[in-house]
Amino acid sequence: MPLPIETPAVLVDLEIAKRNIERFQAYADEHGIRVRPHIKTHKLPQMAELQLQAGAIGITCQKVTEAEAMVAGSDRIKDVLITYNILGDAKMARLERLNDRVSLSVVADSETVIDGLAGYFADKDKPLHVLVECNTGADRCGVGSPAEAAKLARRIEEAKGLVFGGLMTYPPVNGQAKVQAFMSEAKQLIEADGITVPAITSGGTPSMMHADGAPVASEYRPGTYIYNDRSLVSRGVAGWDECALTVLATVVSVPSENRAIIDAGSKVLTSDLLGLTGYGHVLGRDDIRIDQLSEEHGRLVTDGPIGLKVGEQLRIVPNHACVVTNMFDAVHIVEGDRLKDIWPVVARGHVL
Template sequence: MEANMKRVDSYANEHGISWRPHIKTHKSIEIAKRQIANGACGITVAKVSEAEVMANGGINNILIAYPLATHKKLERVAALLSKATIILTIDSVEQATHVQQFFQHIGQDIEVWIKVDSGLKRCGVDPGEPTLQLAQHVSENCPSLRLKGLYTHAGHSYAASSYEQVVAIGRYEGECIVESAQLCENHGIPIEVRSVGSTPTFEVAGKVPGITEVRPGNAVFYDAIQVGLGVATYSQCALRLMGTVVSNRPGERLVLDTGSKSLSLDQGAHGNATVKGYGHVVDHPEIVIQRLSEEHGIATIDGNTTLGLLDRVQIIPNHACTVMNLFDQVYVVRDGQVIETWKVDARGNVQ
């Protein structure tokens, strides 16, 4: 984990940009603080409840990378402004109007960034002219909103069939932000922050001249999906589950105590098909966790295995982010020894 943090920080320093990791991967105040100590300029969250946990834990610069508009959630955001810089994200005129009306009513200003769709086809305004039009609306009609940045997330990189395709997606991710920002500035709207995300693409998109920030989340741990995409190796994967063989049919199957409530049923977002089974069993390529029930991981055996009843294995999850959210705490291991236990502070914070 420490090496993974240093990898991102070294990359950011080399290219003269900032990094703002997405903490939905680890949901831990301790890890967030370590990322900031290693050079991160702040953090990214997906939910207001995550922002609340992190702000109360002492993190003072937080991007909520999710479009908010309801009165209740904006009230909760406003309550955090005395503790931290909170940045909201906008992707439509209608949403901007709701946010403006709320903050105008309470007499506060707030920093906002515009979300640009770089190809994921989820949230976000199209790059180019549509981005300019939204920026003009915010600048001209929303005096309580301080427009400071554009950002995007190329999550469709997870569906890439090759690393070359990841590179192409990442290059466009950076270019569409820079070009949209330049268009805004040509019309008198300064764009200070040009931010890109996605662990598979950040090392490509961050090289595009004009990008100022990257926001990789999964890069703190990596996982089997990142290995499948060619972004990381198994040795770089920091999050692992310890599983025990609880039932054994020699030559046929064995059962681990790691079911869907610990490994999750995730085999990859946005069409990813690079993983095999439901987690990589370290040092045992003959074992494939073929199916999961709630408490059971049923594995097939290809040939012979040395594993038997009560043997323990390490499992690298397919998707670290979903697995971390299933546990109350993690054990911190150095040189094979447990040295600390850390709480997963924002576990279940999805409101």
């Protein structure tokens, strides 16, 4: 029976999402790690509430406008970390309004960013908490050495209007040992300078079940774990039955014996490969490869006969769940094969 949902659509199985939340929370509780989920994966206040209810201490956002949408969507969200260098007075004004409403922290990895925040917050009533972002090997943002981290911690500590909030990193794959080494040294240097390090926060779903490999970190920020996706299944981190987010698509053409076209292309599945070949996994059909996407078409190919009919519905686990969430104004909440609700993705498309 096809689902009574117009395709293409994003389905989120609530029971699976809840199980995924509980699984990591139990692990974190066991190891004394505080959980601060990254909401980029779901962009839904309702999901953040489930994470908080399970024991999360707050949420992580990447952008100011994303944080605004989440806080506006739930009065249970009271503690927000924005893991981003914020620049410019327009964004500062948004930060100030958020800071008046919740416990807010941001990060910085340069004197320029710290001085920008300090210049704005110096004369405000409520100071802003700032963590130093550290590069433990992912080679994106972050200071390159514990000594630099200590230098920036001192600069934050001395700035009127700012409070030093600790250290933050997004580790490289299998990077727990690097996190432990970098953060231990940075913490030691900062404490030797007479400054307390209130939190050390690390993250990433791929290595979350090894978070205890960096005991210096007090907090962990997993994102994708709530939904999982093909990239995590391919890394052995999750099984297909732990993938809460799927794309519902319809076969619109079967132009040859071993080729079919679905109504989900790059505007739905996105072109994110994350090191994989192909653009998603058709549930129940290991033999099908999604080998090509145009904007509104996905091409499915097989070595043998593809055996699909025009009009047939398929469920697809995308390579990367987070970016698919961002393509839709709303998601369909299901439990198994039953449609339960439709939730607008209130933090979608917020890039500022």
